[in-house]
Amino acid sequence: MPAYLLLLVAILSRFLPHGGWMNFTAVTGALLYFGARRNWREMLAPLAALMATDYLLTVYSYHFAFQWQGYLPTWAWYVAAMVLGQILLKTKTSFWRVAAAVLLGPTAFWVISDYAVWAGSGMYPHTLAGLGACFVAAIPFYRNDLASTAIVAGLAFGVPVLMRRMSAAHALEQPAK
Numbered sequence: 001m002p003a004y005l006l007l008l009v010a011i012l013s014r015f016l017p018h019g020g021w022m023n024f025t026a027v028t029g030a031l032l033y034f035g036a037r038r039n040w041r042e043m044l045a046p047l048a049a050l051m052a053t054d055y056l057l058t059v060y061s062y063h064f065a066f067q068w069q070g071y072l073p074t075w076a077w078y079v080a081a082m083v084l085g086q087i088l089l090k091t092k093t094s095f096w097r098v099a100a101a102v103l104l105g106p107t108a109f110w111v112i113s114d115y116a117v118w119a120g121s122g123m124y125p126h127t128l129a130g131l132g133a134c135f136v137a138a139i140p141f142y143r144n145d146l147a148s149t150a151i152v153a154g155l156a157f158g159v160p161v162l163m164r165r166m167s168a169a170h171a172l173e174q175p176a177k
Contacts, residue, residue, distance in 0.1 A: 003037045006030040006156055007046050011053050013148075015061075024144040028081055028105045029152025035085025036093065036157075043082045050078050073116040080112075081105050089157070098157045106145040114138045 010030035018024055027050070034046050054074065058066045088101050114134050117123060124130035 035082035036089035
């Protein structure tokens, strides 16, 4: 159940005003957590929910025509983030594994999405310099995704560990009857 609740938080975080914090959402952390805590068959639910969110935001918030082809890299990344959580964090969750997932998830999204923008649009020249300019322009988005993923994943994976340790320490402090 916590994985579904975190997914709901992630979806809602996309609808909140971000001000200067574009891409500061709970999505990557929630997808990593979902992949680590739920089975493969359940991964369709977050994918469908985030696809619907993409549609709603594009059409009703940004007022653009929805072209599903432009979202294919993003939707593939949603699945990849859950698979990363499944592979890296399902059987053994440690500080270093969570840190690796926090770094790999946003970095993969940055590379995949910005390459897709460069290759599929006329915003940047189709040269190595154009690709570099595309990646540089997206650094603020990447930074915010990295920070939000670190916070969300740190809380999602860290709070239960902290609670277990505090509970164990409290049990040791109780006098024997």
